[in-house]
């Protein structure tokens with residue numbers, strides 16, 4: 001089955017606020033997709049629905065044909081907007097935690113990336129900078145052999161040099177059976193690794209297209225098109 005994620009009339013309301021409004025979306029395998037939109041457009045809401053942290057108000061969402069639940073959590077690797085690790089934890093504690101929780105976690109891969117970025121496995125999170133904590137979390141998430149990686153703002157606090165390494169890490173750590181959905185405002189940093197983009201605004205999908213098609217048909221970068229579409 002090439003369809004990895006399917007949203008059918010997916011709607012999420014918070015009280016009277018409609019954060020996602022009847023979204024229809026198919027994400028196939030083997031794609032890196034940028035989920036792009038202005039503040040408050042519904043990106044985090046969609047990612048939380050995919051991860052079963054929120055339930056749809058109406059409509060449906062399927063991952064490998066299943067609604068979010070324990071089975072889909074086994075195949076979705078999620079980097080939340082904010083860290084959920086306790087600050088007393090050492091990197092080794094987190095490695096153990098991921099080994100215990102996820103059958104698809106590769107400790108070797110994670111340790112290799114930690115070493116590459118000069119992060120001491122014995123270091124405690126409370127002693128780390130914000131950017132280093134983000135790197136640790138992203139390394140853990142990308143060291144799973146998942147079907148779908150959902151990364152909510154993965155490179156916001158990371159310096160530009162490390163960003164390149166992290167983006168390379170994302171590209172080289174997923175396989176053709178998997179897809180990566182990345183929510184970010186740092187479009188120019190990331191657009192070279194993207195296959196497709198989804199523009200979302202006020203809970204509606206404005207555009208779902210390949211980056212190549214945008215460059216060919218619009219004659220501009222994704223960043224330039226985004227600024228044009230969402231000009232304030």
Ligand SMILES: Nc1ncnc2c1ncn2[C@@H]1O[C@H](COP(=O)(O)OP(=O)(O)OP(=O)(O)O)[C@@H](O)[C@H]1O
Nearest residue numbers: 014017018019037038039040041042043044045046
């Ligand atoms: N718990 C909540 N209760 C009420 N409204 C909410 C809640 N969470 C989000 N919203 C609203 O839903 C809309 C979508 O929010 P969401 O966080 O999904 O946007 P976003 O695109 O991720 O934004 P940002 O780029 O600023 O992170 C916004 O109008 C937001 O204010």
